[in-house]
């Protein structure tokens with residue numbers, strides 16, 4: 001197929017390709033047919049994405065001989081719930097979708113997680129394909145096989161591991177993605193470099209503005225490498241015992257901010273950006289990373305327009321959000337630090353050690 005590069009995710013008999021190109025959306029049908037052998041497709045999307053891109057995907061699936069059933073769920077993470085799952089099961093049964101069907105997720109990480117969990121559970125599991133349409137979904141959510149929905153008690157509390165048969169990325173769809181969403185996705189791209197690959201981090205530094213403007217010449221190879229990094233990490237540790245932990249760089253405090261803010265007003269990537277800069281600072285303070293690590297992170301993330309300082313919430317609120325074991329205030333957390341740009345590591349720290357008293361005096365903005 002024209003101008004498409006491939007990243008392979010190596011997971012034994014569950015291995016699959018990630019195909020990345022520009023303007024390739026109309027070629028997805030034959031790829032899905034080949035990867036799944038399915039005769040019908042449940043195309044799951046949200047209205048804003050479906051309106052723009054579902055027709056092209058549908059046409060291509062039909063050309064490849066598949067019958068297409070389109071299902072739309074309301075936009076927003078609040079939709080990623082069990083009620084939507086039940087609605088989708090109902091609609092899929094009513095449409096007569098059986099084991100010869102594939103679930104195709106067309107959208108951001110929300111659609112991917114919800115559709116993936118439907119695919120993992122419908123008729124005890126049917127094939128699944130991801131067509132991610134946000135930067136975050138392309139480099140992060142669509143890779144690794146984690147699928148889940150939220151419960152009122154918390155995010156992603158019910159889910160499964162269900163690897164897709166194919167991830168199909170057309171970077172052209174990012175043109176309609178709001179700039180703020182785009183930037184938030186690049187936080188995860190920067191994270192991939194910071195934790196795993198110093199040369200890649202330097203490449204993102206060279207081209208930050210071009211990337212944010214979606215210059216395909218820069219964007220395709222960068223997204224490809226970011227996908228490859230996540231794929232490498234996941235291949236080494238599919239079920240998260242060791243190295244996969246490193247992907248949580250910036251997420252310990254990032255999640256704490258999201259939680260303390262009630263998941264309002266802040267995009268996930270923005271919270272991760274703040275958490276990552278803080279991780280750089282803390283790594284320097286603990287004598288683990290060389291001076292300048294924090295500044296390099298802050299300066300690159302700042303060029304994407306991302307926030308680089310944790311908000312001034314009361315320390316108590318942070319410590320509360322950091323506590324995993326509610327009974328013990330001193331239980332340790334595996335906190336992700338940097339040894340340097342390009343190499344992350346874990347250290348066991350208590351919440352109070354992660355965010356020592358007086359932390360706010362060291363904020364730079």
Ligand SMILES: NC(=O)c1ccc[n+]([C@@H]2O[C@H](COP(=O)([O-])OP(=O)(O)OC[C@H]3O[C@@H](n4cnc5c(N)ncnc54)[C@H](O)[C@@H]3O)[C@@H](O)[C@H]2O)c1
Pocket residue numbers: 046048049075076077080107108109110111113133134135136137140141142143144145146147148155156173174175176177178181268
């Ligand atoms: N499974 C994993 O490993 C994993 C990893 C990270 C995040 N996630 C999950 O991913 C979700 C967040 O993903 P997200 O940031 O992609 O959010 P999202 O799916 O909510 O998409 C963000 C917004 O962009 C819109 N949008 C998507 N593509 C568009 C396009 N091409 N043009 C115009 N608008 C578009 C969506 O409609 C939505 O309003 C969360 O539910 C999170 O839990 C999962």
Ligand SMILES: [Zn+2]
Pocket residue numbers: 140188251268272
């Ligand atoms: Zn993340």
